[in-house]
Amino acid sequence: MPRRRAVQYKSLPSLEEMFKMVMEAGENANNRSPTATPKIETIQKFAFLQRENKGFKKYYEPRAVSLGPIHYGKPKYQLAEKYKLILASEFIKNSSKVIDELYKKIEDNIKELRECYEEEATKDYLDKALTWILFVDGCILQYIYCATTNKFKDLNIKNDCAALGQQDLFLLENQLPYRLLKRKQERGKPSFNGIPHEQRLSMDGESEPIHLLHLLRTTLLDNLKKVNNSNPNNSKKQDWQSYRNVKDLKNAGIWLKPKTTFLNDICYNPSCFIGYLSLPKISVDNSKGQKFFNLMAFEMCPDFDSNFEITSYICFLNSLMNHADHVMELRKAGILHKVLGSDQAVAKLFNELGTNLIPNLNIYSDVRADIHKHHRTLLSRLFQFYHDYFNRPWSVPAFFGILLELV
Template sequence: MEELYRRNIVIREAGETSSGQSPTPMIQKGIRRRAVRQYKSLPSTESMFKMVMEAGETAKTKPPNAIPKIQKIQKFAFLLRENKGFKKYYEPRAVSLGPIHYGKPKYQLAEKYKLILASEFIKESGKAIDELYKKVEENIKELREYYEEDAAKDYPDKGLAWILFLDGCAILQYIYCATNNTFENLNIKHDCAFLGQQDLFLLENQLPYRLLKWLMKLSVKKKELKESIDIFIKNVSDKKSEGHQAESKKGESLHSKETPHEQRLSMDGERKPTHLLHLLWTSLLDNPISKKVDSSSQENSKQDWQSYRNVQDLQHAGIWLKPCKTTFLNDISYTRSCFIGYLTIPKMKVDNSTGQKFFNLMAFEMCPDFINNYEITSYICFLNSLMNHADHVMELRKAGVLQNFLGSDQAVAKIFNELGTNLVPNYNIYSDVRADIDKHHQTLKSRMFRFYHDYFDSPWSIPAFFGILLELVLTGIQTWFSVKPTSRS
């Protein structure tokens, strides 16, 4: 095991130096020279015309919104990576998993812990190490298909098989230790374990879930490992108390939940997520459905989205916030009772992992081979529209919708404002809610609420109003008496 790491294989992105800096001018000149040579060796004009026309015909013959058989594990979209402020969200902090970040010097310390976890998994599996590794090596061609070509092309089959085997064993043992609180038995500190948990749900740090299923199936602790993944995902997605009870009533688990999306992902008659991040995505949503979005309805709903108010504007119009009984992020609704409207939003806990978790979930939705309705992206945009600064976060806390573990309300507002930048949501999601809110704003009761907040929001507003009214009355009386003698004469 240690011999592989002594080789210090460092796979860099195109043009990236070992320090992660931009390429030198010499490298840039080399790239430009290769581009010039490429254009000098272009085929004939007729061949290029044919290439263009064939591309259009190929696109037409492809079924609309066709879901690929295998969704690829890939790097972040270029538009996300070019924002330097987002690097903290997509780059691992402590540990690399899979081939994309493998071999980078700053993650070498974590390799020791991966070896410890993998060793413990092998001991508890009841199988020899060569028996477990053989399963991975024999199916490495299939596992390679789960990665975008650029992510794993530099690794030979044996090298990729070893990386996936070691990381797969380590992940399963990590999740088992996390749910059973047994890290101390392996002399792993809890702060190191916590950093590992955050890196586990990075888009570029994913392993094929099929690999994890194979390793679990070979272990004598298959049932315990499967249950630990269920518990672990529920903990990460905050599905406890009310949310957990709601799921129990449905009689569903994370692996048996029959959503249309998972049915279309089925392979070999068994529903399987692509990776752990996909499993987390599914657990956060109530019955996510993949379907074609009508562009005309998108444009109509976009107008409603642009007219949406923040949380204080809603309160001034007589719309109060109320926490939802479930924790599904897309379970947002509007109800009306007499003069008051209620916007029901699922509870949310905001801590140091929130920004990274939601950023990677949105990046997953942006993957070109993942057909979805952008539920997480739409949720972040909706929540971002409620809070522009710290005062709005405070109102969400007071309503019981949001729990702030960051200490500063301004820090929470900054995270969601940052996440909500340059996003393209599905405008059809929450369209009914936004339409009801807009109707509420047009009613007489809403105008009365706004009038009250505009003129009587302060505790001194009412005494001041009556004081001014009394002053006007007295002034009127004084004027009448001053004019009266004149009229007699």
């Protein structure tokens, strides 16, 4: 029998150095304050597990325009490069500064701006190349200005190209540092005033965002309640199966109630013999799946400390609508406004988004516990009994006919 060859390890540190690495790793972890909020340091790529699913490529790869260094230079974005130069020219024309001065400001701060990206994203770019990319792409401010004032026709930019570009603004791998946009805003006339709710560049007293996707997440959530309707004790007693689809809730005497509020503001309120599950209104269009997917990917970034509010919301909503009938119930209740094809397409979208997610079980734990408690009441069981046996038009006459015959 041939002898098994020994495994060869190249460039292996000495044993003392490896022990030192172990001890330093432990010390670094212990020195980190558990209450301190970590800084959101870098713009980075999708996690490997998300990239492994080929079906998700449509969510993380730009469709029309690349912004920043991660997707720069790919052939399919060359048409957009021409439009970006037009927007940059228009931005400079409206600016109170000359082109050299705007470029020099980015060049002087390129080290700081490079640190806004993970090392892998910028390692192949020299400072000069990265400065040029950020200089041109930073003029996306002019695009936002044109979108809010309907001035694309003045620049001979077609509406379909403009619409695709708007979707690409909120991709995790397509972000520009917020500090870059803020500095260019200070030096140019096109501003963020008048930008739609999802694109406002202010955080109402919160710390400065790192990019537009972070800002979008903030505008969708109630920052005053990081974990809304939560009770850690409840989350230990119940599991996600306590959520039922909308038909199950309706059959048990729980009605849906719409409200205009933040996504994470979901609550249950008992009233007499029934219960009300209040959900925020949501519009589902062609860009919604892409935005939600990138927001969840942002929450999964290792240097972003979040409570997974968007992820937990998608899990909750996914549990309510497994089929087209459930989407129809949400539409009838005024909670869901559908712009995306059929009800089945909407159900498929949220089922796809809700695959392999790990939500925060503390979020909505009170709602989950209240729904579970409602299902155990006698009245809920009577509702369910009626639905199972008397929900068809002929059920009641047939029941009394059989009863009369027995008598």
